[in-house]
Amino acid sequence: MDKISTVFKKTHNVLREKIRNKRMGHQSNTAAQPGEEKTGPNSESLRQKGAGVHPQSPCGHILKFPNLINMVNQCLKQKSLDFICPVCEEQWNWSQVRGQLLLSQAQTVVLETQVNCIMQDLPDVYKKCPVCSSILRRPMDSAGRPCPFSSCVLCPYTHHFCWSCLAPWVFPDAAGFGQCSNRSCHVVATLLACETVTDSGSSVVGCPVFRACPECYTLTTPQSNSKYTSCLECAHRFCYICLDSETECAQREEDPYLRPACKKPRAERQKFIT
Structure with a gap:
């Protein structure tokens, strides 16, 4: 009697599992039909978990x-x-x-x-395409060495860009290897690849170790324990977090020297062409 009960229970579980899978398959097929919206309480669950x-x-x-x-x-x-x-x-x-x-x-x-x-x-292995933002792996030449430029096959048109600074790569001579069009290539390459400030006590934690002066593009680093820094080349003083001038940034703060954080979001890593 116990054996019959066990067999019946297993059979019942198998049938219940088949019915559940059939229902989930029906929901998936319904969601795939064009021009119809997925409705019902299980739609969000399917999207999140990928069930069926x-x-x-x-x-x-x-x-x-x-x-x-x-x-x-x-x-x-x-x-x-x-x-x-x-x-x-x-x-x-x-x-x-x-x-x-x-x-x-x-x-x-x-x-x-x-x-x-x-x-x-x-940064020497992966970069985002400057046009479509697709993630690309650095190509290699015939000798197995990293190429100084790359191209994106996912863009609607072919374009070449410098791997270091993402500026357009030009071919002035059809027989030549080409060159980067950016005179500030080495500066931008440093800005894109440098580490970030990790000291939790710093007012600029999370920012790149190097920033470029917004006025003359000279590389600079955080100074003292303030979010403001001065360019050693042109003396321009700016916020290391948002890159606005000290005057513009201070206007947004009630007391900018007692409030180390910046009200504006942290500026992205800088890239420019000169």
Whole structure:
């Protein structure tokens, strides 16, 4: 009698699992129909967890969500942004992978933070295209050496840019190797690749170790324990956080010298062409 009860229970569980999978498959098919919106209480759950969703890869191969997220986690753990199809080994760009993950906004922010940290730690390996912001790996020449310039195949038109400063790479002579169009290439390269201030007691923690003077582009570093710094070349004084002049920045603060933080967001790493 106990054996019959056990068999009945197992059979009941199998049937219940089949019914649940059938319902989830129906919800996935309904969501995939063009011109219709996904409705119902389980729609958000499906988008966040990827339940019953089989994302379509850029090369046409289908990966189940657990396999896709496992591949992404493995790459990020190894500090790699080389996402490769496990079937045909075609290279996938991060934007293509991110579009398949079907994660919530909060989960996407977490992954984007990890990706940005990897790019910051490996500036000689990964860069963002200055036109479409796709993440690119540095190309190698025929001898296996890093190329000084790169091009993005994901942009609607072909363009070449300097790997160090992201400025356009020009070819004045068709037979030559070309050159960077930026006279400040070495300065911008330093600004893009330098480390950040990690001292928790600094008023400019999180900012790049080097900033360029907004007036003359001379490299400078934080001075004393203030968010304001003076250019040693032209004496221009500016906020190391937002890059506005001291006068403009101080106008936003009730007491800027007692309030080390800046009301404006931290300025991004500087890049310019001279």
